[in-house]
Amino acid sequence: MSNKRLTVRQIAEIANVSIATVSRVSRGTGQVSPETRERVLRVIEEHGYRPNQLGRALAEQKHGAVAIVFPGLAGPYFSELIQGFEYEAMETGASVHIVGTHRRAAADDDVLAMSARVDGIAVHGGTIKEETLRRLAADVPVVVLAGRPLDGIPAVRADNSRVAELTRHLLVDHGYRRLAFVGNPDGSPDVTDRWEAFRQGHRDARVPAPKTPVKIGLQQSDGVIAAGELFERANPPRAIVCANDETALGVLIGALGRGLKIPGDVAITGFDDVAMSSLVQPGLTTIRQPIRELGAVTARLLLSGLGEPGAVMDTVLATELVLRGSCGCR
Amino acid sequence: MSNKRLTVRQIAEIANVSIATVSRVSRGTGQVSPETRERVLRVIEEHGYRPNQLGRALAEQKHGAVAIVFPGLAGPYFSELIQGFEYEAMETGASVHIVGTHRRAAADDDVLAMSARVDGIAVHGGTIKEETLRRLAADVPVVVLAGRPLDGIPAVRADNSRVAELTRHLLVDHGYRRLAFVGNPDGSPDVTDRWEAFRQGHRDARVPAPKTPVKIGLQQSDGVIAAGELFERANPPRAIVCANDETALGVLIGALGRGLKIPGDVAITGFDDVAMSSLVQPGLTTIRQPIRELGAVTARLLLSGLGEPGAVMDTVLATELVLRGSCGCR
DNA sequence: ATGGTCGCTGAAACCGGTTACTGCAACGTT
DNA sequence: AACGTTGCAGTAACCGGTTTCAGCGACCAT
Numbered sequence: 001m002s003n004k005r006l007t008v009r010q011i012a013e014i015a016n017v018s019i020a021t022v023s024r025v026s027r028g029t030g031q032v033s034p035e036t037r038e039r040v041l042r043v044i045e046e047h048g049y050r051p052n053q054l055g056r057a058l059a060e061q062k063h064g065a066v067a068i069v070f071p072g073l074a075g076p077y078f079s080e081l082i083q084g085f086e087y088e089a090m091e092t093g094a095s096v097h098i099v100g101t102h103r104r105a106a107a108d109d110d111v112l113a114m115s116a117r118v119d120g121i122a123v124h125g126g127t128i129k130e131e132t133l134r135r136l137a138a139d140v141p142v143v144v145l146a147g148r149p150l151d152g153i154p155a156v157r158a159d160n161s162r163v164a165e166l167t168r169h170l171l172v173d174h175g176y177r178r179l180a181f182v183g184n185p186d187g188s189p190d191v192t193d194r195w196e197a198f199r200q201g202h203r204d205a206r207v208p209a210p211k212t213p214v215k216i217g218l219q220q221s222d223g224v225i226a227a228g229e230l231f232e233r234a235n236p237p238r239a240i241v242c243a244n245d246e247t248a249l250g251v252l253i254g255a256l257g258r259g260l261k262i263p264g265d266v267a268i269t270g271f272d273d274v275a276m277s278s279l280v281q282p283g284l285t286t287i288r289q290p291i292r293e294l295g296a297v298t299a300r301l302l303l304s305g306l307g308e309p310g311a312v313m314d315t316v317l318a319t320e321l322v323l324r325g326s327c328g329c330r
Numbered sequence: 331m332s333n334k335r336l337t338v339r340q341i342a343e344i345a346n347v348s349i350a351t352v353s354r355v356s357r358g359t360g361q362v363s364p365e366t367r368e369r370v371l372r373v374i375e376e377h378g379y380r381p382n383q384l385g386r387a388l389a390e391q392k393h394g395a396v397a398i399v400f401p402g403l404a405g406p407y408f409s410e411l412i413q414g415f416e417y418e419a420m421e422t423g424a425s426v427h428i429v430g431t432h433r434r435a436a437a438d439d440d441v442l443a444m445s446a447r448v449d450g451i452a453v454h455g456g457t458i459k460e461e462t463l464r465r466l467a468a469d470v471p472v473v474v475l476a477g478r479p480l481d482g483i484p485a486v487r488a489d490n491s492r493v494a495e496l497t498r499h500l501l502v503d504h505g506y507r508r509l510a511f512v513g514n515p516d517g518s519p520d521v522t523d524r525w526e527a528f529r530q531g532h533r534d535a536r537v538p539a540p541k542t543p544v545k546i547g548l549q550q551s552d553g554v555i556a557a558g559e560l561f562e563r564a565n566p567p568r569a570i571v572c573a574n575d576e577t578a579l580g581v582l583i584g585a586l587g588r589g590l591k592i593p594g595d596v597a598i599t600g601f602d603d604v605a606m607s608s609l610v611q612p613g614l615t616t617i618r619q620p621i622r623e624l625g626a627v628t629a630r631l632l633l634s635g636l637g638e639p640g641a642v643m644d645t646v647l648a649t650e651l652v653l654r655g656s657c658g659c660r
Numbered sequence: 661a662t663g664g665t666c667g668c669t670g671a672a673a674c675c676g677g678t679t680a681c682t683g684c685a686a687c688g689t690t
Numbered sequence: 691a692a693c694g695t696t697g698c699a700g701t702a703a704c705c706g707g708t709t710t711c712a713g714c715g716a717c718c719a720t
Contacts, residue, residue, distance in 0.1 A: 007676055018700045023678060053446040055676030058384040058705050073409045083430050090440060095447055098428050100413050110420060116383040117425055221605040256586055257611030275551040281587030337706055348670045353708055363668060385706025388675050
């Protein structure tokens with residue numbers, strides 16, 4: 001029943017005014033006499049007129065939309081992140097495009113093409129090549145989400161260095177030795193930082209750190225796989241620091257499935273503090289990062305225009321150590 | 331370094347042709363002599379010209395974009411679904427808008443507003459009011475995803491009736507009595523259908539079905555909560571049929587945390603067959619639905635135009651019973 | 661030589677809005 | 691009475707593409 005939408009000119013004709021006046025009334029700008037406004041409003045109401053988004057966008061020279069680029073959206077982390085971003089964007093009247101690069105061959109090209117459709121793009125750290133990122137930033141405002149600033153491209157991220165504190169806690173407060181790190185530092189800037197902080201924690205405690213991490217993805221199922229590898233070792237780790245809660249929960253499930261006691265046989269920690277982490281038995285010791293806020297701040301930054309002068313280049317949100325049972329506390 | 335983009339007219343002037351010719355060359359339509367084409371292409375190449383998306387969209391009267399509306403995107407189900415949708419849409423050159431209605435007060439209005447920005451909208455079952463859905467469909471092509479067709483609005487969904495077969499398997503093949511259903515039929519059409527099929531399975535086996543389900547959300551953490559309720563009952567269920575794998579995994583974690591044996595003390599089943607389900611110990615008996623394909627089919631349907639005549643009104647994708655250890659098999 | 665066809669190209673209309681500028685009438689000031 | 695403001699509304703240009711239609715020269719057939 002899609003009857004053709006009316007245009008400004010038709011509304012103008014019906015209301016017996018010019019298109020300029022219709023536009024002024026519909027967007028509430030400029031001055032219009034009360035009677036005229038009333039009359040035009042009635043006509044608009046009656047015919048359910050809503051200005052065509054394309055015409056408006058072309059005239060205003062802006063899309064009223066932003067995009068968020070991320071690897072794939074598996075797990076609560078990305079869900080929260082995107083919802084935070086989307087909620088904030090919608091609040092400002094901007095719609096949100098998504099581009100998942102996972103499983104896509106020409107991802108970088110797709111991202112570049114997206115620049116023609118939006119007023120700004122948030123790119124999750126580690127999803128596209130630096131070179132692509134630079135070219136993208138030449139076309140449209142860009143913010144790196146969960147990564148480091150690059151050549152004038154601002155970033156929004158969480159304080160990953162707190163993993164050093166967590167590591168120190170395991171080494172010093174609990175006296176554990178033989179820690180393992182689960183996560184692939186090559187995959188994302190976040191994991192790079194956390195692995196680095198893990199090693200820093202060892203240095204701080206003057207304990208030698210493991211040479212390599214267990215390189216694996218960030219999903220719960222990856223954690224289960226990691227558990228398989230770690231617990232089959234001749235000399236399994238006493239404590240496992242995971243790059244995020246998802247993998248930590250996977251490791252935890254893998255451990256429980258093997259009849260291991262947590263934290264008696266092995267301590268496990270994560271990063272994020274997702275909903276599940278406080279529900280499992282024992283509760284997962286982790287580092288809380290404000291995921292939703294991360295997305296929201298990014299959206300705000302993107303939509304605030306990214307003015308040249310004293311622009312914010314690096315926004316680091318505070319994180320917090322959350323001690324529960326899985327590390328041996330309590 | 332955002333040097334202003336060149337327009338058709340500028341390219342035309344440089345190449346010494348008319349804007350019509352530039353347009354013809356850039357989009358490869360109409361006939362242009364080889365030499366002219368070559369010359370224009372060179373200019374386009376040199377200046378990195380790419381047609382402005384807004385101008386093009388206005389002229390072509392289409393956005394080149396579709397939207398997907400869903401409650402919230404927690405869990406692997408929505409991830410897969412959206413990725414399937416997005417991948418297929420991108421393949422066709424359409425970009426994807428997302429609208430999460432979770433936590434949003436004016437969700438219905440937002441969805442309606444979105445209709446001005448896209449060529450089609452996929453709405454996940456149960457996210458907006460039927461009335462809104464109807465009004466939406468008056469403006470733009472709509473497909474209901476994981477729900478039933480409504481007044482000429484086509485739907486794409488999975489065969490939920492297989493839950494009856496699963497229920498029969500638990501009742502007859504394993505001889506369990508006292509089954510419980512975890513999931514809220516009021517929340518989504520999928521759960522409504524599965525609850526209905528659960529009762530049908532009881533009728534088929536001539537066993538009285540429980541009066542009410544455990545009304546709870548679809549996330550893993552909800553499953554943990556459901557476990558709390560079920561296992562504290564005086565007469566806990568012998569088998570638990572969950573509305574999806576997420577809650578089933580939550581229930582499983584809750585059961586393991588209480589030291590219960592699966593399937594010895596309690597059998598647990600899910601729906602979806604997400605990655606985790608084959609990794610837990612014991613493996614989760616579930617019903618596999620082609621989530622990705624569901625999203626992809628929806629996108630294809632939306633982008634194929636939804637022609638009037640013999641249009642497909644209801645697409646039901648096949649599901650498959652996957653028997654693993656959690657029901658007592660093996 | 662004339663008329664018709666074909667291949668190529670350009671002028672101009674169009675998509676549907678926004679807005680700078682202009683004009684007009686009513687009013688107040690000297 | 692002449693002149694400057696002020697409030698309101700319309701004309702037309704513009705945003706950046708696509709596409710219809712017409713024109714023009716080359717070629718071929720009569």
